[in-house]
Amino acid sequence: MTLSPPRGAQLTDRAAAVLAEAAAARSTVVLSGHVQPDADALGSVLALGEGLRRRGARVLTTFPGPFTLPASLAWLPGAEGLVPSAAVPASPDVFVSLDAASPGRLGELAALLDGAATSVVVDHHASNPGFGRVRVVDPAAPATVVLVADLLDGLGVTLDARLATCLYAGLAADTGSFRFGNTRPDTHDLAGRLLATGIDHAAISQRLFDTAPFGWLGLLSVVAGRAVLEAEVGAGLVWTWSSTAEAAEHGLPGEQLEALVDVVRSTQEADVACVLKGQDDGSWAVSLRSRGATDVSRVAMALGGGGHRAAAGFTWAGDRESTIRAIRAQLRGG
Ligand code: MN
DSSP states (O other), X not given: OOOOOOOHHHHHHHHHXXXXXXXXXXXXXXXXXXSSOOHHHHHHHHHHHHHHHHTTOEEEEEOOSSOOOOTTTTTSTTGGGOOOGGGSOSSOSEEXXXXXXXXXXXXXXXXXXXXXXXXXXXXXXXXXXXXXXXXXXXXXXXXXXXXXXXHHHHHTOOOOHHHHHHHHHHHHHHTTTTTSTTOOHHHHHHHHHHHTTTOOHHHHHHHHHSOOXXXXXXXXXXXXXXXXXXXXXXXXXXEEEEEHHHHHHTTOXXXXXXXXXXXXTTOTTOSEEEEEEEOTTSOEEEEEEESSSSOHHHHHHHTTOXXXXXXXXXXXXXXXXXXXXXXXXXXXXX
């Protein structure tokens, strides 16, 4: 018999108490997501930041540089109040890290883990090694916003449409709109609470997932057309590549490379899908997805990155062939 790990309120009790005390004392609280924040990181920062502000805290919301947001996220309520990392104090009363799997994912803001009087780490990555003073790390949570919703409940903050929009964005994004295996009965319970605030979930999903410039179709056709199937590698590997420079040729910002893997991963013959995204500095940002048989967080961690069982990533400095060779070696078992 195994004991299930503490869940929900039990896990967030101590963090909620620390945050409630800080808010009551009108303390300065800095909240950050991971570098290149996604909907879960940003939704978590904005929702918890707004909740703490309502409880009396002096709140600064930020994320590590580069300080730019994709158009798919810049509309989230409160995003206009985000400040660059250079604008936050080095020694706030409290630093809250949200959806960052490791200190490295906090970039220059990792210094606040030590600089702040206390730190709170809220995350759901299986690869999280455990860092920060107060830890709310639950790999069973489908999204960090689920833990934030528990914290807001613990703080006595009533969910309204503004908060629910931020939470729903993270929940829908990290569960693949409730299609991924991380979706549980209580995931739908939370979604029901959020919809009950009157949010326009269809508009949120359209902005997050179903909006791209026309040029994306041209980029997709090129990138999909050069995909390679290596059915003999592990449980099957399908991979392709692009770059920020190639996105620019199609009139697109680099952020438009992120959705490519969602098309590639539908390949039936390959359990693992991989997209190599060439960055401006010549490195490769690598996205890995599993259809279920392969733990890609293990692959990503072995190569210096992290993530979840079904979705993970890492950054690699070598050329394209050496990058894919390293992935093949991991999928073949070392
Ligand atoms: Mn997440």
